[in-house]
Amino acid sequence: MLDVRELSAWIGGSHILQGVTFEVAGTGVTALLGRNGVGKTSTLRAILGELPATGSVTFDGRPVLGAPTHRLVRAGLGYAPEDRCVFAGLTVAENLRLACRVPDPDYDTVYSLFPELRARSRQRAGTLSGGQQQMVAIGRLLLNPNRLLLIDEPTKGLAPKVVSEVAAVLARVAQRVPILLVEQNLAVVRRLASAAVVLAAGRVAWRGQAADLLGDAERVRTLLGVGSSRPEREPR
Numbered sequence: 001m002l003d004v005r006e007l008s009a010w011i012g013g014s015h016i017l018q019g020v021t022f023e024v025a026g027t028g029v030t031a032l033l034g035r036n037g038v039g040k041t042s043t044l045r046a047i048l049g050e051l052p053a054t055g056s057v058t059f060d061g062r063p064v065l066g067a068p069t070h071r072l073v074r075a076g077l078g079y080a081p082e083d084r085c086v087f088a089g090l091t092v093a094e095n096l097r098l099a100c101r102v103p104d105p106d107y108d109t110v111y112s113l114f115p116e117l118r119a120r121s122r123q124r125a126g127t128l129s130g131g132q133q134q135m136v137a138i139g140r141l142l143l144n145p146n147r148l149l150l151i152d153e154p155t156k157g158l159a160p161k162v163v164s165e166v167a168a169v170l171a172r173v174a175q176r177v178p179i180l181l182v183e184q185n186l187a188v189v190r191r192l193a194s195a196a197v198v199l200a201a202g203r204v205a206w207r208g209q210a211a212d213l214l215g216d217a218e219r220v221r222t223l224l225g226v227g228s229s230r231p232e233r234e235p236r
């Protein structure tokens with residue numbers, strides 16, 4: 001579905017992405033992993049045209065690298081950035097409405113996955129908890145007929161119980177639309193991902209089945225340094 005080849009990008013004189021190559025399948029969750037600062041967010045931003053890059057990116061067989069971001073969005077690439085980008089001063093309903101780009105947005109799906117968003121539709125998004133804001137961010141992606149979702153650290157900073165809720169929702173979302181997921185919580189990766197791509201210093205250090213990575217404690221320690229960054233929490 002998404003084919004990334006030799007993606008290379010510079011930020012302020014630093015060679016952030018140094019020939020990143022991987023594929024995202026048309027079903028399920030592909031996890032994009034790596035220690036802090038290895039270039040995961042930059043990879044998503046380069047794919048989306050938010051960060052100038054060289055190499056090639058094809059989405060459903062069409063070359064898209066260098067295309068304006070709005071064209072990619074119209075082609076069905078949905079993006080939930082790490083900071084969620086909800087409009088704090090607007091209500092939940094207004095945040096959702098602003099995201100609609102088709103005449104018949106899929107509110108049924110959004111409200112069946114997130115009944116709380118309907119209940120809180122008049123509440124200002126800035127007064128929601130982090131988990132509820134994340135649900136607005138994911139809900140916005142589901143209103144439109146997106147064909148691939150890029151989701152950056154959706155569980156970051158959330159309480160363990162909320163991490164579980166977000167993971168459960170993402171599992172249901174992934175049954176409808178494939179996801180490229182940046183995620184540091186390995187229990188969430190274990191629960192959701194079928195494939196994994198690990199970045200190290202701007203390159204792909206490992207790619208394959210998520211279970212093969214997570215089943216090899218030594219590989220996980222070497223590639224991800226687990227234990228030195230964020231503790232793994234098991235979603236229930």
Ligand SMILES: Nc1ncnc2c1ncn2[C@@H]1O[C@H](COP(=O)(O)OP(=O)(O)OP(=O)(O)O)[C@@H](O)[C@H]1O
Nearest residue numbers: 011012014016034035036037038039040041042043
């Ligand atoms: N706007 C920027 N200006 C300067 N350096 C940047 C900028 N954005 C990213 N970088 C640097 O690029 C490198 C890759 O950053 P990126 O955010 O892609 O990493 P990441 O793997 O997503 O990290 P994290 O897990 O901390 O979110 C880092 O060294 C970061 O400091």
